[in-house]
Amino acid sequence: MFDEIMFRPWRIIYLQQEKENGCILCAIANSENDVQNLVLLRSKHCFVMLNRYPYNIGHLMVVPYEHLNSIGSLQEGEMVDIMKTVSLSMDNLKTVLNPQGFNLGVNIGKAAGAGIENHIHFHIVPRWEGDTNFMPVISDIKILGEALDDTYRRLKGVFS
Numbered sequence: 001m002f003d004e005i006m007f008r009p010w011r012i013i014y015l016q017q018e019k020e021n022g023c024i025l026c027a028i029a030n031s032e033n034d035v036q037n038l039v040l041l042r043s044k045h046c047f048v049m050l051n052r053y054p055y056n057i058g059h060l061m062v063v064p065y066e067h068l069n070s071i072g073s074l075q076e077g078e079m080v081d082i083m084k085t086v087s088l089s090m091d092n093l094k095t096v097l098n099p100q101g102f103n104l105g106v107n108i109g110k111a112a113g114a115g116i117e118n119h120i121h122f123h124i125v126p127r128w129e130g131d132t133n134f135m136p137v138i139s140d141i142k143i144l145g146e147a148l149d150d151t152y153r154r155l156k157g158v159f160s
Contacts, residue, residue, distance in 0.1 A: 025067075038050035038148065040155055044081050045081040045082065046078070046081055048063075048089050049061050049063065050152055056125050057146050059125045061124070062089060062122040064082060064121070069117070089124050090104075092158040093124065099127055100127060100129055101128075103124075
């Protein structure tokens with residue numbers, strides 16, 4: 001019986017918090033509480049944050065400050081800054097977590113899996129051989145071997 005229960009005590013914080021109206025990414029962009037929002041770096045046109053609901057340890061998002069729903073809406077300077085920030089983020093992930101590969105992507109539109117549809121953002125997911133085991137397949141459970149706060153502390157040092 002107990003082998004069917006997955007304890008996730010940190011979810012109660014999410015469930016009980018007041019939901020914000022508007023775009024959560026804009027709220028984080030305008031917030032000064034980077035630690036609470038898991039923001040690792042702010043550049044001229046974008047910021048880097050840990051994904052609060054990661055696919056893997058070290059799952060980062062690079063988010064433009066401007067609320068845009070299309071990559072084509074980015075100005076050239078924004079595109080350059082975002083791609084340099086993506087590259088820096090991957091280098092920093094290599095330094096701290098030593099992944100064997102990466103998934104890099106943008107989900108545009110609900111049909112493509114965008115959880116936040118109207119504010120584009122770039123996902124960087126570090127990958128290791130064998131990091132996807134049988135648990136997601138047979139139990140619909142993803143296992144992460146490190147708490148977000150610990151990952152944040154380890155990465156913050158190289159992003160500073």
